Amino acid sequence: xxxxxxxxxxxxxxxxxxxxxxxxxxxxxxxxxxxxxxxxxxxxxxxxxxxxxxxxxxxxxxxxxxxxxxxxxxxxxxxxxxxxxxxxxxxxxxxxxxxxxxxxxxxxxxxxxxxxxxxxxxxxxxxxxxxxxxxxxxxxxxxxxxxxxxxxxxxxxxxxxxxxxxxxxxxxxxxxxxxxxxxxxxxxxxxxxxxxxxxxxxxxxxxxxxxxxxxxxxxxxxxxxxxxxxxxxxxxxxxxxxxxxxxxxxxxxxxxxxxxxxxxxxxxxxxxxxxxxxxxxxxxxxxxxxxxxxxxxxxxxxxxxxxxxxxxxxxxxxxxxxxxxxxxxxxxxxxxxxxxxxxxxxxxxxxxx
Amino acid sequence: xxxxxxxxxxxxxxxxxxxxxxxxxxxxxxxxxxxxxxxxxxxxxxxxxxxxxxxxxxxxxxxxxxxxxxxxxxxxxxxxxxxxxxxxxxxxxxxxxxxxxxxxxxxxxxxxxxxxxxxxxxxxxxxxxxxxxxxxxxxxxxxxxxxxxxxxxxxxxxxxxxxxxxxxxxxxxxxxxxxxxxxxxxxxxxxxxxxxxxxxxxxxxxxxxxxxxxxxxxxxxxxxxxxxxxxxxxxxxxxxxxxxxxxxxxxxxxxxxxxxxxxxxxxxxxxxxxxxxxxxxxxxxxxxxxxxxxxxxxxxxxxxxxxxxxxxxxxxxxxxxxxxxxxxxxxxxxxxxxxxxxxxxxxxxxxxx
DNA sequence: CTGAAAGCGCTAACAC
DNA sequence: GTGTTAGCGCTTTCAG
Numbered sequence: 001x002x003x004x005x006x007x008x009x010x011x012x013x014x015x016x017x018x019x020x021x022x023x024x025x026x027x028x029x030x031x032x033x034x035x036x037x038x039x040x041x042x043x044x045x046x047x048x049x050x051x052x053x054x055x056x057x058x059x060x061x062x063x064x065x066x067x068x069x070x071x072x073x074x075x076x077x078x079x080x081x082x083x084x085x086x087x088x089x090x091x092x093x094x095x096x097x098x099x100x101x102x103x104x105x106x107x108x109x110x111x112x113x114x115x116x117x118x119x120x121x122x123x124x125x126x127x128x129x130x131x132x133x134x135x136x137x138x139x140x141x142x143x144x145x146x147x148x149x150x151x152x153x154x155x156x157x158x159x160x161x162x163x164x165x166x167x168x169x170x171x172x173x174x175x176x177x178x179x180x181x182x183x184x185x186x187x188x189x190x191x192x193x194x195x196x197x198x199x200x201x202x203x204x205x206x207x208x209x210x211x212x213x214x215x216x217x218x219x220x221x222x223x224x225x226x227x228x229x230x231x232x233x234x235x236x237x238x239x240x241x242x243x244x245x246x247x248x249x250x251x252x253x254x255x256x257x258x259x260x261x262x263x264x265x266x267x268x269x270x271x272x273x274x275x276x277x278x279x280x281x282x283x284x285x286x287x288x289x290x291x292x293x294x295x296x297x298x299x300x301x302x303x304x305x306x307x308x309x310x311x312x313x314x315x316x317x318x319x320x321x322x323x324x325x326x327x328x329x330x331x332x333x334x335x336x337x338x339x340x341x342x343x344x345x346x347x348x349x350x351x352x353x
Numbered sequence: 354x355x356x357x358x359x360x361x362x363x364x365x366x367x368x369x370x371x372x373x374x375x376x377x378x379x380x381x382x383x384x385x386x387x388x389x390x391x392x393x394x395x396x397x398x399x400x401x402x403x404x405x406x407x408x409x410x411x412x413x414x415x416x417x418x419x420x421x422x423x424x425x426x427x428x429x430x431x432x433x434x435x436x437x438x439x440x441x442x443x444x445x446x447x448x449x450x451x452x453x454x455x456x457x458x459x460x461x462x463x464x465x466x467x468x469x470x471x472x473x474x475x476x477x478x479x480x481x482x483x484x485x486x487x488x489x490x491x492x493x494x495x496x497x498x499x500x501x502x503x504x505x506x507x508x509x510x511x512x513x514x515x516x517x518x519x520x521x522x523x524x525x526x527x528x529x530x531x532x533x534x535x536x537x538x539x540x541x542x543x544x545x546x547x548x549x550x551x552x553x554x555x556x557x558x559x560x561x562x563x564x565x566x567x568x569x570x571x572x573x574x575x576x577x578x579x580x581x582x583x584x585x586x587x588x589x590x591x592x593x594x595x596x597x598x599x600x601x602x603x604x605x606x607x608x609x610x611x612x613x614x615x616x617x618x619x620x621x622x623x624x625x626x627x628x629x630x631x632x633x634x635x636x637x638x639x640x641x642x643x644x645x646x647x648x649x650x651x652x653x654x655x656x657x658x659x660x661x662x663x664x665x666x667x668x669x670x671x672x673x674x675x676x677x678x679x680x681x682x683x684x685x686x687x688x689x690x691x692x693x694x695x696x697x698x699x700x701x702x703x704x705x706x
Numbered sequence: 707c708t709g710a711a712a713g714c715g716c717t718a719a720c721a722c
Numbered sequence: 723g724t725g726t727t728a729g730c731g732c733t734t735t736c737a738g
Contacts (some may be wrong), residue, residue, distance in 0.1 A: 362730090362732085363731060363732060363733095364731080364732095374731090375723075377733070382733085406731085406732075407732070410729090410732040410733090411728095411732060413731085413733095415732085415733070415734095660738095662728095
């Protein structure tokens, strides 16, 4: 019933055009060594037959697939999916296809099948977009050594001779702290992410160092650990109010937890930012509409992703030319602070509140 | 410096094991026609050489890649990425790899390059996970006809002889309306999504029909159109308060816009759910932590995705066996209502508020 | 049970 | 400029 036409291949085009497959190959690869007439004739046949070269066959013979493997985790959360979106945009721009794998858990360490699936499909490189958590990087020093393709890592502690592209989480935390201090807050608590996450540790460290440098004391009970969710933020802040009654502000390690904090503060009848100042991290789309609008540290995941794709392609190109880049460099990008009402205690002159 | 070992191929394995490549092929494909000893010897060599078959070469000769193309859009938003996550899980389970393409815009109609990129890499099927908007489906009746692989569509109006897997948006809207009516609300407004979205139209229709069936009147000025963002929700509700001062509740077409609504209502000193009841749609993770917690319609995107992957694989298998499924069926799944404080005006006995 | 030959769709290296 | 030969890594006949 349904008419399905099989896609034409290079042989058919060659036969119809009355040339060899090699000549067709030259035409589709824009080789200069073809006469005008031949080129035109072949192109017409290509049009007529709607011939499209097989990327698969090309990959096999060229030993180059123009495909990147992307390994991610927690796509149902907004951070990882924003990153992935940045990767798709950058890859499209660079003319690369994307083979996607999602780990079932953030701390999955069963990476062998992932690598095999990707390698058996001849990806030219891998972008490891899973955040560093616990021991889920234990393989990094071993695995890539016998790999003949490059890997670029996102969101992990930079190491010797691997390429990491990441936001500077520590700097972001310091920016949040400086802002709170400028606003006159002095007893600043912290709600951290899960401390087996590298990013969570970086942000917490910034809180500690920020206080220390301001000559303020840091105590364990001034910090509470959440799991990034709004629920955990609500729970953590309850605990913090108990352990640290004098607290006048909180640096919360992400926006979702900050949302939970806002809810609890509201229930307790606390005014924000007067009674308690709040700064989040991430700048998710909704944070401008929290009550009150949330001050937060913005990570430009699009930019990170773009750089990561460009970096890996650069390495692929170099290797292809036989030039192995001797020292792989990590790239750490600065975040930006987005000031909104939740922390704006000092009303400045022209300051839009 | 760095030692990179090229991956072994089937020839090397055959040579080392002292057999032909076909025998190796039989072993890796678990064919029964190999003697125990030969099999064992070959397997040992495979281990030693860490041989892994090339999926690429296999795809070429078998004309089957065990790879699905996924086309998505708006990955930076939570809906599309939850869907994608469901697809990755289901595909992994089924042993299929995923080639990912993201359209630059939701209403992109330049689909030819997308198809070519996917087809040239020999995907076995395509999951079109872009919501139906405006004319971005104009190609559906044409394009797939001359395609020799199946397509399954998500989030679109079911049509003859194509396979759509979707949540029943209309039913979800009706559930929201029934709930509000049960709670005694009578003057129910609606904030719709952009009406060029099929899903937005379905939800609005449910609002209209819900009112009509309850014997209540429907007026244009009782509805305002947003663009799914919190900002637009805030704007839409301002307009609605003006146009419909008697309004006692609002069915908002998604949770993000509902967040904007909550903010405006709060600023106006309105109590929720007493002065105004709010129901959202989507059940995003944060909605349980809005102020107050948001009643909403839950879409199980994981389930939709799982069904979609299973369906497409079923069709692929059938075609592979030469049995073209004559009539492609669409599958429409029911959502569920999640009741929270924002709409709970009637305090029942055992009802947890 | 095993192997030889052919070929999936394309391109590299060489002839002419 | 163009065609021929060989082969990427694998599987599918078909002999034996």
